[in-house]
Amino acid sequence: MTDTIKSRIRAIIAEQAMLEPDQINDDATPEDLGIDSLGLVESIFALEEEFDITIPFNANEPDKSDFDISNMGTIIAAVERLVAQKAA
Template sequence: MMTKAEVIAILSAQSGVPAASMTAETLISDLGLDSLGLVETIFALEERFGVTIPFNANTPQDDSAFDLSTVAGIVSGIETLIARPAAA
């Protein structure tokens, strides 16, 4: 799916890890991003997809949390946000 390829491209650009070495199961913690790098990645994702990633990202106890732990989690979260109707 196109979203996955674009998410991987953004993660690769932010982390310096080759896109070809990433899969859906790749752990974001394995990409070597520091906290600033992760924030920059979130901004890049928001800008590219026209979404706002919630502040509760990666809050395991919250069922509506945006999963930032894996590539698949980010792709799923982005697709969910894209599918939501825009707030009035």
């Protein structure tokens, strides 16, 4: 399941960044991918819709939220955690 979630997340972010999913690695930040703040908000909405989850409104402040959007690896881990919590 995790690889499927990871590939779906990469596809959503890649679409926003106008890249191919295989061009996105876990260390890439939204800025590295050319995603501005509006693009990041659109990506968050797309992730919420795709996985039927709610991402905290303060996700851009990792010290105040369990959802860290600083790079792809942390975004993937946070979405996986929310999906697992929803399934539990």
